[in-house]
Amino acid sequence: GSTILTGTLIRHGDTGDPPTDDANHKDNYYPAYPIGAVDANVVARAGAISAAPAGPNNYYALEYYKQLVPNAEVTLPGSTCVTCDPKALSPANTWTPQNLAALVEKLGGAIVATHSQSGIMGHHMVRILKERGHLDMLKGLITIEGSCSLPNSGLKAEDFDNIPYMALKGDYTATSEVCQTTVDAINARRAAGHGTAKADYVKLDELGNPIFNGTTHMMMLGTNNLEIADVILNWVDENVISKNKKISKEVTARSARR
Known part of the structure; x- marks a missing residue:
């Protein structure tokens, strides 16, 4: 097989791109990932100590590589959650959820959006807020291509009776069975007359929409990031902001009648 010294990186749609996936992506479709965001010093190989890769050098100099640093919390102890399955929690699912819960509390309430690895952390945050009696401070939970497991985080569908819930996935990505299961469980309660908050799995x-011929897992960095943000913000406007305005009006009306 080839190595970075002997092989050439080929972007989809570039000359030499194998036609094996043309059924999904024609050659006029290019990756949504921001390939052009590179470090000029790395491209120029400033201070390089070994042979140059076959190239193109730009593809080996993406700014994104700088984000791939270890999570410092892995050096901290984990914890035990008696309502979770499994009960033993990793450091990542111990400390970030606690900090997220504290942030929501200090803000006096918030909509929380998580991505990828942090998806399950957002759910553990919900559990912590519930344990502290502050579940009402969470105005909505959005999980972008992350885990949505209720059993793993010690939650039940009923915990989202009043919390709008969105799971979202990009294109050409398999549907998450666990996210679909969670959304279905929440909506089963709606069908039974329990709770009012919206629950959707947006694919x-x-x-x-022709904008979504494909998008990167790192949607916040992709070339169509604003269009994806609009999908999320429009959902929030309809299911979180409007819901809270309606509740506020109902409370005001009740107060006026008194």
């Missing part, structure tokens, strides 16, 4: 490749 970008089912929206019928």
